Amino acid sequence: MKSYLVILIAGLSLPLTQLAELRGEVIPPINERFSQETEETPDFQRHLLPMFSKIGCNGRSCHGSFQGRGGFQLSLFGYDFKMDHDGLSERIDTDDPLESYALHKATNVEEHEGGERIKTGNWEYQVFLNWIEAGAKPVEKPYKLERLEVTPNEIVFQSAQDSQSLNVVAVWENGTREDVTPLCRFQSNDTSIAEVSENGEVTAQTAGDSHIVVFYDNGITAVPVIQPVSDRTGKNYPQVATPTRVDELVVQKLRKLGIVPSEKSRDEDFLRRVTLDITGTLPTPQQVQDFLADNSSDKRARKIDELLETPAYAAWWATRFNDITGNNINQLNNVSYNNNKVSEEWYEWVRHRFEQNMPYDKIVEGIVLAESQRSDETYEEYCKRMTEIYNDKSCESFADQESLPYFWARRNFQKPEDRSIGFAYTFLGIRIQCAQCHKHPFDQWTQEDFVQFQPIFSRTRYSPNGTDRDEYQAMLDKIDVDGKLRGNELRRELARKLGKGEVVPFPALVDQAPRVNRKKKNSKNSNTIGQTARVLGGEPFDLNEFQNPREPLMKWLRGDAQELFAKSFVNRVWANYFNRGIVEPTDDLSLANPPANEALLNHLAQGFIDHKFDIKWLHREICNSNTYQLSWQPNETNIQDDRNFSRAVPRRIHAEVAMDVIAQATSSSDENAVYLSDLKDRAIAIPGTAQGRGGNNYALTIFGKSSRDNNCDCDRSSEPTLLQTLYLNNDNEFLSEIDSRKGWLAELAKEWKAPFNAKTEQVPPKPKNYSEVVERFEAYLQKLKKQKDVEKIKTVKAKMKAYKARYGQAEENTEVVDAILDSNIDYTPAINTAYLRTLSRYPTQVELQRSLSAIESANNPVDGMRDIMWALLNTKEFIINH
Known part of the structure; x- marks a missing residue:
């Protein structure tokens, strides 16, 4: 009773805010408390600055801009308390608060470019005035x-x-x-x-x-x-199958929206979709036929498991991870003695780990904590090991090495600020660039967060002279390198000696020792200069406590940042299957860009963590869901849905996949059968960032292959363009795939014993006397026929045929063609195979009859089949994954 009276008596004299705090209640809103005169003192952090943000004073277009406005600058969105207080202090009068210049400006008593932001006498005015009257106190210790x-x-x-x-x-x-x-x-x-x-x-x-x-x-x-x-x-929502937790969480939201998911996809659509998504490859005709003939209930799950064990899976997903980690050959210049080989080694290192299904956090550890030189070897021993690897004389390859130092060697990844931004993008899927200059407008990160994050990256460098300059010089002397050589001349000389098998000094990733405080050099106390750093959202620590300054990063990714670390990877994998992430864009997991289905993202991220970052578990969890296996055909409720995963969204296949499936569809039967296992000449296995004109580089460029130049998932594009259409219509590189003499069309010609004239072979211009030469051949043949010189007739005929063929005038054997057309050859199997090769399904009866008519009306059946293949490769159904 006594304590109650104390509280009651105290309550009679306490301000409303303190009374609410005392009772453990919610403090009423500030507009109620300051709607009339009050003795309460507003807090600069909790009240003044948020109010300025609300009325727009510290926005980009006003005093929060980099230049400020009217000679007065505030921090953008009000997160630099000292700067803002210092700026305001010059414009207020604590002796005569009502005459404060800042108050007059805000009320437009003094002409204000921004107009009237506060009305005299209202609650905002009272908050500002009370703060000034109470002494305009700054933030002594920020509230959290x-x-x-x-x-x-x-x-x-x-x-x-x-x-x-x-x-x-x-x-x-x-x-x-x-x-x-x-x-x-x-x-x-x-x-x-x-x-x-x-x-x-x-x-x-x-x-x-x-x-x-x-x-x-x-x-x-x-x-x-x-x-x-x-x-x-x-209650009006229909019964929908939800066999997996993924399906439950997706349908949970669809039920609120009144969206009914599409029906389950047909087997042929599922097989084509999942094979393209997991392996970047088309199913072979035989695989389609076998899958359609299989009546077992678990055939889809078994197919997913089968695809995850193929070399094509590891190759394609290594390429996607190389996009994110930035394997760009242009940024690896002079990292080693062969720029192409560096890019290849980077790719193979990643591919090898996807093939092994190494846990994702272990893969990242090999990158984040990468070291060139092993702890138990000297610099010279490291160079010997690398020399043997480069000359294929080692029992291990670069992919067998514990770590990937090249990630830290890129030319555009050397400054601490660039590394801070790139690291956050790659492993956390967040954009912290804005915090370089001001508080991030859509996330929690402040400029102070960014500044204190940078030192972690400041001591790591990729040194051309290795880890020991004296050893480096001793090695140069040992192999008789001219001491006057510098720069490119020195690199060329070392590359030449490396090619001959000599042990040369290799560049190496080096963690510089902590800086020495020379003033305390002879002191008994530590003589290193303390270097404070902080992971994003963490507590400050002394970086000098760590031998490898990147250790706190990996500890953080497995600790406080683990959830975000898992979500960023899960979200990117999900986007590969659904054409958009649960968070979109996939590299913007900011607080103001929430997931379309938070419960779904949480489930997948936590499952990924619980399964010890098992990447194949993640693929299975997604692909075995009904949600992934839905049809692309919409119903009346989901026709407009593009963010809640109620149907499959047709999407253009990626650049590398597009090049591969064109080649695969037109390849010989033997080549087509092994596309999932044979990676030779596969675009999905190209290590670096080859682009431009030449080879298939031009096609990769126009179809949106990632340039890996920027910290943005948007570097890879799946948007359709006019250049893509023109390429598939008439680009010689594309047409030559159909016309390849080692391809399926040539195989059909041989099977049908029909002439095969490649339409895209380069034909030189006819000489001016072409007709005269042909006439001379023909006259000579007439003369030989009269002489009945059979051997010479054969020789001259062959020469004339070769001459005509050279200039695009090859003559068809009309008798052979007529015989083929008059024969009883059934072209239906070939047409079926053409559809299975390209669209992974059988033709409809209408399509089959149309195709048969095309062959019958062509000059010869091979030309007819060529036209059919061209048409199929130009359909949306071919170039789109559905």
Whole structure:
């Protein structure tokens, strides 16, 4: 009773905020507390700066810009407390607060380019005035925001123009809870779905789903907004099969949206889709036939398992991981003695690990903690090992090495700031570039976070002189290298000696020792200069405590950042199968860009962690779901859905895959049969970033192969373009695949005993006297016929035929062609095979009859089949994965 009286008496004199804190209640919103005169002192961090953000003072177009405005600059979105306080202090008058210049500007008493931001006498005015009257105190020790609690945490509207107000409570580290709704900024991620007012009132627009994002202090929270697209919700929702947890979580959201998933895909569609997605390869005609003939209930799961064990799987997914990690031959110049070989070694190192199904975190560890020189070897021993590998005299290859130092050797990855940005992009799927200059507008990272993250990357360098300069020089002397050689001349000389098998000094990844504090060199205390660093969101530590300065990074990825680390990889793998990530773009896992299905992403990420980063587990978990195996054909409820995975979304196949499947579809039967296992000349196994004109580089470029120049998944494109259409219509490189004398068309010609004239073979221009030469041949033949010189007739005929063929005038044996056309050859099997090779299905009866007519009307059956193959390769059904 006594304690109750103490609280009651104290409550009579305490301000409202302190009374609420004392009772453990939520502090009422600031607009209520300051709607009339009050003695409460606003806090600079919790109240003033969020209010300035709300009314736009520290936005990009006002005082938050890099140049400031009117000689006055604030930090963008108000996260540099000292800078903002210092700037304001020059514009306020604590002796006469009502005459403060900043207050007059905000109320437009003094002419203000930004107009009136605060009305005299309203709650914002009172907050600003009270803060000045109380001495305009700065932030002595920043408060740490624990979280934002938004009510409701999900909005489900029933129709357009319905509205719902949001309420936001800030929960601080010390337990204080305050209603900060009036101080929050609100943003709709799709205003066509829902609009939000500056006060947090959300109004439904068209049917669909999006998010409303709430900003306050360093907190960012997204609230899902849903308006059903049909009346098939709740009890009206049909029974839908959900055999896996993935399906349960997808349908859970579809039920709210009134979206019914498409039917399950046909076997031929599934087989083509999953083979392209997992291996970047088409199923062979025989594989299609066998799969369609298999009536077992587990044949899809068995096929997934089978594909994950093929060399093509490891090759294709190594290529995708090389995109993310930046294996760019142009950035590996002078990293070793053969730039192409460096890129190949990088690729093979990754491919080898995907083939072994090494856990993802172990693969990343081999990159993050990479070392050139093993702990138990000297620099010279390291160089000897590398020399043997380069000359194929070692029992192990570069792929067998424990780590991949080339990741740190790229020319565009040498500055600490570039490494900070690149590391976050590669392994966390986040964009921290903005934090280089200011608080990230859509994520939690501040400029201070970025600055303290950089030192971790500052001591690692790729040294052309190896780990020991004296040993390097001794090795040069040992192999009699001219001491005057420098730069490219020296590299060429060393490459020449390396080719002869001599042990040459190799560049190496070096972690520089901590800097010495020379003032304490003779002191008993440590003589190293302390170097404070901090992983994103972590606590500061002394970097000098680590022999390898990158150790904290790997510890972090397996610790506090593990969830984000797993999500970034899971999201990218999911995007490969569905044409979009659960978070899209896939490299922007920021707080303001929430997942389309948070529960789904959480399930896959946690499962990935629980299964010890087993990459094949992840593929199986996705591909065995009904969600992945749905048809591409929409129904009335999901025809507009492109973000909730209610159907397969047809998508253009990737550049390397496009080149490979064109070659595969037109290849000989023997080559076609081994495409999943034989990687020779496969575009999906090209190590580097070959682009431009020449070979198939031009085709790879126009079909959107990743240039690996930037920290952006958008470097790879699957967008259709006019150049792609022109390539498939009439590019000589493409047409020559159909016409290859080692290809399937030539094989058919041999089987049918028909003439095969490649239409795309290069024909030199006819000489001016071409007709005269042919006439002389013919006259000479007439003369020989009269002489009945059989041997000479054969010789001259052959020469004349060769001469005509050289200039594109090869004569068909019309008697042979007529015989073939008059024969009883059944072209149906060849037509079926053409469809199976390209579209992975049998032709319909209409397509079959049309194809038979094309052959019958052609000059010869091979020409007819050529036209059919050209047409099939130019269909959307061929170039699109569906």
